[in-house]
Amino acid sequence: MSPTTLLPVARQTPESPRQRFYLAEVLTGLGVTAGHFFRNMGLWLTGRKGAVTYQWPEERRPLAPRLRSLHRLVRREDGSPRCVACMMCETVCPAHCIYIVAAEHPNPEIEKYPERFDIDVGKCIFCGYCVEACPEDAIRMDTGILEFSAYSRAGMIYSKEVLLALEPAGADGLPTVQPPPALWRQGLG
Amino acid sequence: MSAVAVDLGVAFAKVAFVMGFVLNMGGLLTWVERKQSAVMQDRVGANRASIFGFRVIGLFHALADALKLLTKEDFMPARADRGLFVAAPFVSVFFALCGFATIPFGDVLRVGGREISLQAVPLNAGVLFVFAMLSMGVYGVMLAGWSSANNYALLGGQRAAALMISAEVAIGASIMGVCMVYGSLDLQEIARGQGTHWWGVVPKWGIFTQPLGLILFLTAGIASTKRVPFDFPEGESEIIGYFIEYSGMKFGMFMMADFLETVVIAGMTTALFLGGWQVPWLFADGFHLPGGAVWALPHLAVVVLQIVAFLVKVVVMCWFLMLVRWTLPRFRYDQAMRLGWLGLLPLSILNIVVTAGVLLL
Numbered sequence: 001m002s003p004t005t006l007l008p009v010a011r012q013t014p015e016s017p018r019q020r021f022y023l024a025e026v027l028t029g030l031g032v033t034a035g036h037f038f039r040n041m042g043l044w045l046t047g048r049k050g051a052v053t054y055q056w057p058e059e060r061r062p063l064a065p066r067l068r069s070l071h072r073l074v075r076r077e078d079g080s081p082r083c084v085a086c087m088m089c090e091t092v093c094p095a096h097c098i099y100i101v102a103a104e105h106p107n108p109e110i111e112k113y114p115e116r117f118d119i120d121v122g123k124c125i126f127c128g129y130c131v132e133a134c135p136e137d138a139i140r141m142d143t144g145i146l147e148f149s150a151y152s153r154a155g156m157i158y159s160k161e162v163l164l165a166l167e168p169a170g171a172d173g174l175p176t177v178q179p180p181p182a183l184w185r186q187g188l189g
Numbered sequence: 190m191s192a193v194a195v196d197l198g199v200a201f202a203k204v205a206f207v208m209g210f211v212l213n214m215g216g217l218l219t220w221v222e223r224k225q226s227a228v229m230q231d232r233v234g235a236n237r238a239s240i241f242g243f244r245v246i247g248l249f250h251a252l253a254d255a256l257k258l259l260t261k262e263d264f265m266p267a268r269a270d271r272g273l274f275v276a277a278p279f280v281s282v283f284f285a286l287c288g289f290a291t292i293p294f295g296d297v298l299r300v301g302g303r304e305i306s307l308q309a310v311p312l313n314a315g316v317l318f319v320f321a322m323l324s325m326g327v328y329g330v331m332l333a334g335w336s337s338a339n340n341y342a343l344l345g346g347q348r349a350a351a352l353m354i355s356a357e358v359a360i361g362a363s364i365m366g367v368c369m370v371y372g373s374l375d376l377q378e379i380a381r382g383q384g385t386h387w388w389g390v391v392p393k394w395g396i397f398t399q400p401l402g403l404i405l406f407l408t409a410g411i412a413s414t415k416r417v418p419f420d421f422p423e424g425e426s427e428i429i430g431y432f433i434e435y436s437g438m439k440f441g442m443f444m445m446a447d448f449l450e451t452v453v454i455a456g457m458t459t460a461l462f463l464g465g466w467q468v469p470w471l472f473a474d475g476f477h478l479p480g481g482a483v484w485a486l487p488h489l490a491v492v493v494l495q496i497v498a499f500l501v502k503v504v505v506m507c508w509f510l511m512l513v514r515w516t517l518p519r520f521r522y523d524q525a526m527r528l529g530w531l532g533l534l535p536l537s538i539l540n541i542v543v544t545a546g547v548l549l550l
Binding site: 022023026029030032033034036037040041044050051052053055 | 225227228229230231232233404512513515516517528
């Protein structure tokens with residue numbers, strides 16, 4: 001026997017006579033699909049919903065509270081960012097999507113503040129490491145916002161001002177505020 | 190008005206009725222295909238096309254489809270046989286449309302001393318005519334495969350031809366039992382023959398006299414429409430087929446031909462196995478219920494009831510064919526060949542022999 005001889009491949013499972021006969025199996029299958037058809041039609045005719053579909057965007061699926069959605073920057077009481085520009089999130093970010101420019105804070109008790117804080121959502125992989133790494137609880141991913149498409153790469157970059165204006169999601173996990181449209185973010189709107 | 194003109198008008202009206210019904214059903218089936226599959230799979234289905242905000246459960250998607258297909262680029266390969274390439278989809282649709290011509294949609298309508306047989310073409314070999322049209326339909330497919338100058342299209346056309354031959358033989362053989370029981374090749378006569386009842390209760394429909402024939406005919410009929418589970422000529426999810434080079438409305442016509450053939454198969458099944466236009470216990474003068482009660486009806490009401498019964502049966506059969514299409518996975522080429530030649534054909538011949546034996550007794 002040469003070493004290249006192919007061994008016969010075993011069938012996954014031998015077909016029973018019933019399966020080889022087709023008809024009984026076919027009728028069983030038709031029964032399953034027809035059952036779904038009539039159940040869903042009955043539900044629909046009586047004004048209920050048989051489909052599992054959510055008619056997005058009119059109808060939104062409730063989201064889990066721990067879901068990682070679009071980031072937001074947490075504000076101090078005076079509205080300035082809690083971020084102290086320690087660069088922890090920028091360092092830990094595996095996608096390198098955070099860009100921070102630090103500046104001296106006028107308050108001597110606070111060392112620094114971010115002059116710029118940009119997140120390129122087009123690069124972000126939503127791992128949540130930035131939230132974990134932050135020592136000041138200054139960045140969270142709890143806005144419930146999942147729709148952030150744009151017509152250009154520039155439109156995917158969220159600046160400090162936009163991220164600061166966002167609010168946490170409601171009790172159902174759905175967003176309470178929306179970011180400004182993509183065109184505005186690109187300075188075009 | 191001369192008698193000839195009236196005859197012409199009657200013939201035209203009948204053809205217009207049948208054409209209108211078949212074409213509308215074919216168009217509607219595109220919507221049924223989407224919606225029924227959705228309902229069967231716990232989905233909603235296409236429902237976004239709207240005119241002035243009205244969606245009408247997605248019915249406008251058929252219009253949107255047609256608009257899209259008409260405005261698409263009408264591509265033709267550089268080395269294609271131009272004449273045949275253009276002719277192929279027309280051949281497909283033409284023969285699919287012709288198929289319904291001899292299927293009766295009602296008994297005789299008596300108006301003003303005339304007896305109008307309610308079928309587009311009264312033909313004493315109507316069954317053979319439908320076969321001929323269904324078989325000719327494959328020419329469009331083969332022409333498409335050949336004229337595209339594309340090897341994949343050619344192979345798809347070959348597969349379609351092989352499938353059609355193995356299906357047509359079984360269709361012809363499976364119907365012979367019905368023709369023997371009702372003693373005619375005329376579809377109108379076959380439909381009339383199904384008007385009697387056993388013990389005055391069970392209608393003598395083909396589904397009861399030829400149950401095996403029905404199963405064989407339906408299987409072979411679905412195969413001849415080239416739709417799932419016998420869609421390997423096309424195999425859209427991987428192997429692609431005879432219309433790979435077609436785009437726009439020419440492609441749409443191939444799709445349309447498949448839907449029209451579905452309607453024709455539904456009509457044939459109705460005429461041969463589901464009593465055609467017969468309503469149980471309805472005779473020319475009204476209902477004769479099994480208990481002996483009689484409910485007399487005027488002639489016109491009976492005719493309307495029969496036509497409605499026929500249309501309802503065709504629609505139900507279309508629904509069933511769609512159910513099959515959205516339930517079963519595709520047969521492989523060799524499996525379908527084996528099923529056709531080693532399954533359907535011998536069983537059809539057995540059916541003929543057994544039927545002949547029972548009829549002789």
